[in-house]
Amino acid sequence: MYRYDEFDSRFVRERVREFRAQVERRLDGSLTEDEFKPLRLQNGLYLQLHAYMLRIAIPYGTLSSRQLRQLALIADRYDRGYGHFTTRQNLQFNWPKLKDVPDILDLLADVEMHAIQTSGNCIRNVTADHFAGVAADEVEDPRPTAELIRQWSSLHPEFSFLPRKFKIAVTGAEHDRAAIKAHDIGLRILRRPGTGEIGYEVIVGGGLGRTPMIGKVVREFLPRADLLSFLEAIMRVYNLEGRRDNKFKARVKILVHEIGAEEFRRRVEQEFAALDGPSVNADPEEVKRIAAYFAPPPYEELPERSVKLSIAKAAHRDFARFVETNVFAHRVPGYAAVTISLKPIGGVPGDATSEQMRIIAELAERYSFGEIRVTYMQNLVLPHVRNDELFALWEALDAAELATANASLVTDIISCPGLDYCSLATARSIPIAQSLSRRFADGARQREIGPLGIKISGCINACGHHHIGNIGILGLEKNGAEYYQLTLGGDATENAALGERLGPGLAAEEVPDAVEKIVNVYLQERSVGEEFIATYRRLGIAPFRQAFEKGVEGDQHAAH
Amino acid sequence: MPLIDATGFKQNGFARMTEGCSLPAGDVILPLEKLSTWREEVFSRGDRVGVHLPNTARVDEVWPLLDDVALVSIDFPSFADGRGFSLARGLRQRGFFGVLRAFGPLIADQMRHALGCGFDEVETPEAVIVRQPISQWRAALETITLRYQRGAGNGLSILDRRRAAREMGHRRFHSGLALARE
Ligand code: HEM
Ligand code: SF4
Numbered sequence: 001m002y003r004y005d006e007f008d009s010r011f012v013r014e015r016v017r018e019f020r021a022q023v024e025r026r027l028d029g030s031l032t033e034d035e036f037k038p039l040r041l042q043n044g045l046y047l048q049l050h051a052y053m054l055r056i057a058i059p060y061g062t063l064s065s066r067q068l069r070q071l072a073l074i075a076d077r078y079d080r081g082y083g084h085f086t087t088r089q090n091l092q093f094n095w096p097k098l099k100d101v102p103d104i105l106d107l108l109a110d111v112e113m114h115a116i117q118t119s120g121n122c123i124r125n126v127t128a129d130h131f132a133g134v135a136a137d138e139v140e141d142p143r144p145t146a147e148l149i150r151q152w153s154s155l156h157p158e159f160s161f162l163p164r165k166f167k168i169a170v171t172g173a174e175h176d177r178a179a180i181k182a183h184d185i186g187l188r189i190l191r192r193p194g195t196g197e198i199g200y201e202v203i204v205g206g207g208l209g210r211t212p213m214i215g216k217v218v219r220e221f222l223p224r225a226d227l228l229s230f231l232e233a234i235m236r237v238y239n240l241e242g243r244r245d246n247k248f249k250a251r252v253k254i255l256v257h258e259i260g261a262e263e264f265r266r267r268v269e270q271e272f273a274a275l276d277g278p279s280v281n282a283d284p285e286e287v288k289r290i291a292a293y294f295a296p297p298p299y300e301e302l303p304e305r306s307v308k309l310s311i312a313k314a315a316h317r318d319f320a321r322f323v324e325t326n327v328f329a330h331r332v333p334g335y336a337a338v339t340i341s342l343k344p345i346g347g348v349p350g351d352a353t354s355e356q357m358r359i360i361a362e363l364a365e366r367y368s369f370g371e372i373r374v375t376y377m378q379n380l381v382l383p384h385v386r387n388d389e390l391f392a393l394w395e396a397l398d399a400a401e402l403a404t405a406n407a408s409l410v411t412d413i414i415s416c417p418g419l420d421y422c423s424l425a426t427a428r429s430i431p432i433a434q435s436l437s438r439r440f441a442d443g444a445r446q447r448e449i450g451p452l453g454i455k456i457s458g459c460i461n462a463c464g465h466h467h468i469g470n471i472g473i474l475g476l477e478k479n480g481a482e483y484y485q486l487t488l489g490g491d492a493t494e495n496a497a498l499g500e501r502l503g504p505g506l507a508a509e510e511v512p513d514a515v516e517k518i519v520n521v522y523l524q525e526r527s528v529g530e531e532f533i534a535t536y537r538r539l540g541i542a543p544f545r546q547a548f549e550k551g552v553e554g555d556q557h558a559a560h
Numbered sequence: 561m562p563l564i565d566a567t568g569f570k571q572n573g574f575a576r577m578t579e580g581c582s583l584p585a586g587d588v589i590l591p592l593e594k595l596s597t598w599r600e601e602v603f604s605r606g607d608r609v610g611v612h613l614p615n616t617a618r619v620d621e622v623w624p625l626l627d628d629v630a631l632v633s634i635d636f637p638s639f640a641d642g643r644g645f646s647l648a649r650g651l652r653q654r655g656f657f658g659v660l661r662a663f664g665p666l667i668a669d670q671m672r673h674a675l676g677c678g679f680d681e682v683e684t685p686e687a688v689i690v691r692q693p694i695s696q697w698r699a700a701l702e703t704i705t706l707r708y709q710r711g712a713g714n715g716l717s718i719l720d721r722r723r724a725a726r727e728m729g730h731r732r733f734h735s736g737l738a739l740a741r742e
Contacts, residue, residue, distance in 0.1 A: 008718075030691050161639075161645065
């Protein structure tokens with residue numbers, strides 16, 4: 001894991017001190033509310049429905065046990081004993097007081113963490129594949145790249161007052177687990193065909209929100225050394241030319257769409273050519289310095305197969321099921337990555353109590369070199385567990401009610417906070433997630449259905465990624481009544497696709513039945529071993545729509 | 561409007577030529593669209609010429625006009641509109657060595673952004689200074705003393721300092737070797 005050097009440490013302390021003074025200057029009137037707002041947003045502080053919300057960065061989703069314990073302490077001392085993991089590898093506290101925030105930031109700095117640029121019109125927390133360094137299909141660990149970008153983007157003097165927020169994600173694998181095509185910039189590490197040289201495929205202009213778009217490739221191969229100057233070129237074009245007349249058209253995706261990918265690419269290349277690259281780029285030595293922190297932990301040499309694991313699986317059905325769903329193959333023989341689902345049946349997706357955080361921190365120390373990952377699915381991962389120890393880990397998780405065996409299954413639902421917390425929400429989303437989770441609670445049925453991603457947002461801002469859910473659910477409002485719009489066929493992976501609207505809106509109570517009908521069509525129509533999304537691609541939306549319309553026919557509700 | 565640089569208040573040596581008024585005496589900041597009309601007259605008086613750019617100006621288009629221009633003032637219609645930062649950096653990169661001034665309601669907290677992008681000074685409305693006295697501008701600069709970005713502002717970035725430390729390390733290592741050999 002990356003460790004701060006003296007500069008990084010001083011830097012975050014200075015930022016805390018700056019923010020402390022900004023809070024004071026807001027209170028004494030030096031700063032108007034309008035002036036204070038972007039300053040506090042750039043430090044992750046939102047004004048929510050009931051209180052302030054503080055969003056803490058977990059850069060590229062990597063946490064240490066020590067850091068997780070500190071988050072637990074903050075949850076107890078300054079919040080209501082829990083935190084909420086988001087789809088962008090952040091943690092949100094929903095109840096801090098403004099006056100306490102600087103102290104919370106100091107506690108974060110104590111463990112090399114911060115809330116820098118987790119919101120606001122700037123470059124946001126950089127995300128990466130949560131199986132970085134674990135997955136077998138990886139060309140290179142994406143985290144050194146992400147860490148370099150974290151540093152370069154932090155308090156960037158030129159790019160702190162952009163037209164709109166800007167999100168960057170990095171993957172080093174073939175299979176995209178970081179949704180890079182749904183980001184303002186997505187980077188994929190690859191080898192140049194022929195030479196084997198490592199560089200980046202650069203994708204720009206993806207994004208969700210009210211105008212969802214899949215990103216376009218603007219550079220097929222960018223040499224590693226040019227990364228920062230190329231990013232500066234993209235950012236400069238966007239900062240100068242992105243629309244500022246309409247907040248809903250201000251994301252880079254709209255610029256790319258309006259002038260066309262070709263023209264955008266031309267402008268970026270022109271800017272890039274004019275830049276003095278060597279004065280901006282990081283030295284290769286600096287890149288190496290950062291990469292050294294992500295060297296693999298001291299794995300032991302282990303046999304591929306674990307007899308202990310086989311015996312335990314045979315003896316404990318629940319454990320066997322957990323292994324089936326929540327254990328991911330590790331590139332190193334004898335090890336596995338374990339998903340700790342934060343989606344208990346009927347729970348709030350992504351919430352973790354301070355007690356759970358402490359338990360997970362402890363288990364990570366015992367079984368996973370003290371390392372935890374935060375996934376964009378709002379779950380946690382212990383990335384390096386010995387197969388031999390999976391059973392012991394599972395028993396401990398089970399005792400803490402953290403062994404829900406549903407990773408990637410139909411109850412592994414992504415949901416934004418919705419109307420329960422969010423001031424922008426048009427509808428509730430957490431209760432919808434809960435009712436669906438209860439409807440599909442039966443483990444055997446979930447496994448029969450197989451991987452199926454449901455994603456729910458409480459308004460068109462799409463924090464719950466509904467556009468790229470296999471089944472997407474969007475909460476809206478009309479004449480004071482909430483209603484829900486379903487989309488099918490969204491995909492967050494390398495085959496990124498936006499979902500297609502299924503039909504008219506539904507009342508909250510009708511959502512579980514409608515989802516069940518969709519699932520039943522799939523179960524009837526699928527061929528052997530075919531996942532939901534594949535069946536959908538083969539058949540198109542028609543059969544699903546038919547079943548759906550049969551269901552809502554004759555139903556009279558206010559939602560249309 | 562008050563003028564501030566990295567050290568504090570500064571005397572404003574330039575007068576602005578405003579809409580519908582005649583050419584002021586002394587050093588003048590001309591609006592971009594008046595530049596070609598008046599520059600020769602100002603030069604012939606022996607005064608310096610500055611130009612005020614909207615933040616939508618393009619470096620490529622204005623660059624040929626900047627010969628002998630001593631000061632470029634860039635408009636910030638609002639403190640939250642960051643286009644001027646990119647425009648300034650673009651001009652510096654292109655090789656503009658004159659004075660760069662940010663003009664508009666920037667706040668004390670943005671002094672570091674301005675300096676980091678190549679501005680020398682900020683001309684901000686009196687109303688901002690009433691709320692944010694010069695001590696706050698100075699304090700803001702003293703609070704954040706480090707930056708990561710290379711090529712953005714004066715002084716060494718963190719990346720440059722790390723490089724310097726590496727080189728020091730090498731040198732120490734090698735001189736250590738030399739000593740050991742003696
Ligand atoms: C609770 C307070 C929150 C507020 C006020 C908020 C606000 C917003 C807004 C306004 C947008 C749309 C931006 C745009 O289209 O330009 C957005 C998008 C987004 N938010 Fe949130 N959000 C909140 C919580 C969350 C949470 C809890 C998550 C994660 C679960 C999240 C993740 C995202 C993501 C992934 C997007 C889509 C990014 C895109 O458009 O590409 N947000 N948020
Ligand atoms: S999608 Fe809408 S309701 Fe949900 S968190 Fe985002 S802004 Fe709030």
